[in-house]
Amino acid sequence: MSELIRWSAAELAERLTAGDVSSVEAVRAHVDRIAEVDPDVHAFLHVAGDAALARAEQIDRQRADGAELGPLAGVPIAIKDVLCTKDMPSTAASRILEGWIPPYDATPVARLRAAGLVPLGKTNMDEFAMGSSTEHSAYGPTRNPWDLTRIPGGSGGGSAAAVAAFEAPVALGSDTGGSIRQPAAVTGSVGVKPTYGGVSRFGAIALASSLDQVGPVSRAVLDAALIHDVIGGHDPLDATSIPDAWPSMAAAAREGAASGSLAGVRVGVVRQLNGDGFQAGVRQRFAEALERMAAAGAEVVEVEAPNFEHAISAYYLILPAEASSNLAKYDSVRFGLRVEQAGSTTEQMMARSREAGFGPEVKRRIILGTYALSAGYYDAYYGSAQQVRTLVQRDFDAAFEQVDVLVSPSTPTTAFPLGQKVDDPMAMYLNDVTTIPANLAGVPGMGLPIGLAPEDGLPVGLQIMAPARQDARLYRVGAVVEALLEAEWGGPLLAQAPQLGGTRSPLQFAATPGTAPAAGTGTEPDGGTR
């Protein structure tokens, strides 16, 4: 394994600029890594090996010619398959879009390319981003690099697993109810859901338009910030894009890491997001993280957000309602899978194509949403859900009058085994209880690793939330927490992840569920608490 795949994007970028390494070398190392481990991990749906190498070569040549290049030029990146890419299939992990190549790039992708980042390929996800485990991908699940028998989170399990397995230094994700932050938590990586309107949604295949946000996935807070700076900012192609200028997220992250101090920062612990239902090891690591933050000068207080309890119910009305409408376009008339039979009507063709093209979770949510919007039920379901949404927003407003950031565990549990919840939608939905409120309110949230749960040796994540438009605050605080913990660990948490590839095979892992924790955690598994 080439050492360079372990570098952060920031480090790689510096070495590219310094000429220590070429973009071709960087891309080849990652493509090789993908070839080595992705048969096990299955983070990618499409690998753009040749195109990526060609682009890297071009950037190296430009650099040699003395061209002005962006600071991240030549750095490879993985892209969630929910984002449109004009040179790669964009399927949202659905059969209905199998092989579909859009005639345009999503704005975040276009901005990455313009900055010289090199797309490595498209990452796996739950179909149309509906799920928390990547098991709802039409092309098979992604596996957690920490334990190949476990889920990598979802819907953006592919992007999180790709960075956690060192197949890419950074990736793009999308977050509708936690699809960036939850996979980050269970794979020990970093993920940010920006303020709603902070990153353009143009070219992001819509799940729920009022909740979706595109954001960065990485192994380090600074890397996420660097990508955020590239993809963020106003886009006239998205009417919900915020027109204001943004401060540099990377500057905020660097400032935080350099100062190492949280003096004067008021940190609110959301009482409703840290209950008895949370795994013991998750609560333990969370409590320790709070202690570290307090030791660094933060004022840690408990805050109430009473309406967060209803957030998940509201979310599972609003999301399916919008999704049922957003997914109506997949009717086989203009693009995508078409199932035709001689003599059938257009309606029959549409129905058969949708029947064959959508998976069961997608159908479930379309039906839920159609029902929630129906005449006679609208007020009771969609209408009240929007009222709850307003109440959740008010809870945030009230909380942010008292504190600068809110924190919670990113997820109630560590990564659960593949197959455990796939047939139990309610259990799967409850997995997002911590992350959903931020989407309902449009505020930014970050997930970052804070250690391994003692009982299973799997990563635990911290969620930090800030008021809308205060994304930079997340990066500053996140960078401080990261620096404190890495100093303690002696390096990134992912350095403790098991080696992948070589002699191991997924079958071996499947045969031994409950793999022992990685060395160096210094704790014994105490058995599952779930």
Next chain:
Amino acid sequence: MATDVLMGFDEALERYEPVLGFEVHVELSTATKMFSSAPNPAAAGAESAQPNTMVAPVDMGLPGALPVVNAQAVRYSISLGLALGCSIAPSSRFARKNYFYPDLGKNYQISQFDEPIAFEGSVEVELEDGSQLTVPIERAHMEEDAGKLTHVGGATGRIQGADHSLVDYNRAGVPLVEIVTKPIYGAEHRAPEIAKAYVATIRDIVRSLGISEARMERGNLRCDANVSLRPRGQQALGTRTETKNVNSLRSVERAVRYEIQRQAAILAAGGSITQETRHWHEDTGTTSAGRPKSDADDYRYFPEPDLLPVRPAPELIEELRAALPESPAVFRRRLQADYGFSDSEFRDIVNAGVLAELQETIAEGAAPAQARKWWLGEILRIANARGVDAGSLVSPLHVSELIALTENGDLTDRLARQVLEHVVAGEGSPEHVVAARGLKVVSDDTALIAAIDAALAGQPDVLQKIRDGKVQAAGAVIGAVMKAMRGQADAARVRELVLERASA
């Protein structure tokens, strides 16, 4: 299709009171579409295009594409709302109207539902006898048009019997304003006339605002006419039908009349009216059942999450209000004075629905009296014979060209009528027709003199009579000369020359 039983119009009115309502869709003539940067086929001067060449990803409903509101369409909609006397909402919202149909790329239409941009207005409509009627406006809202389906393989071009359908999304996303009236009571026997006058007034308003091409035959302006009847003395409204596809002023009038007669016959026979859409058939002058329509149609409306509410600045609204042209009624009074028409002359023009054409023709340089003569004369005659609106036959530019050709003596009236027929047939401009068909008046005296001398030589008795001072005898020679010239001569000039040659 079964033939409907109709009750006589007068009898229907004796027994039932008609209540009307209209939904008029106006295609705005913005350069680009409502929510995309694709060129707008309803734009001023837009050429017709190959199918699916005027489309953007949004219009095709491609994944990841997002709508962005056309600011010019919003300004046009505000101007229209103001001209309809409506209040302009400080904040209005788009909503999704969800239904599956292949002409709808996203399988939902972005429209305005509970928060339209303009509401509560009224329009003054002038009737043929010069009286005025106020039509109450409920709302005017913005939305996008759908594409067009062509059904192939069947005998009728309709979906029944077709083996496949083609979709053209060029029209998908064309900006529309839908103007909805409140129920119109008290129309009585003038209901058909009111229907026509109302639509004509809307057409005049959007034309004066310059926000739509407003050509009904091209679908720039489309009227859905709602008609219900209630027995005399009854308070509750009857069940209504919504007649669609009414593409001319004349058809609006006929369709309303037809529905009144059809519904009256059903009610009188003890039947009940089905709430449904009806399709107007121009050729047969009848309506036929479309799809059943109930108030419980479930479009699963919800606020469009891809768009922010529309919040026009109060200054913008005031700016647009200040820029409103005078109302069509005031404008007409001014035009009448400018053109020097009598009240009855002017009313004839308005009632014939050719005021805008006349005005444009005059603007192109024609004398008002000449313009009036052509539009109310030959053009209206052809239009009536064909059952179409006069404005759809020939452009004002061509009419003014025709008038210029008669004024300068290139065409006689009779030749001009022939040229008009060729222009209507699509052979090009009058100049072009004259050149291509050699229909110009022979103004070369040499040719005329040769013909006159021949005619005089053939009729020595007539020559003698003229020489004896019986000038009216010249008529016979003039007739012969005009015949020889196949009508392409100016009769007055021929007369002059005949008298000249006879006394030579």
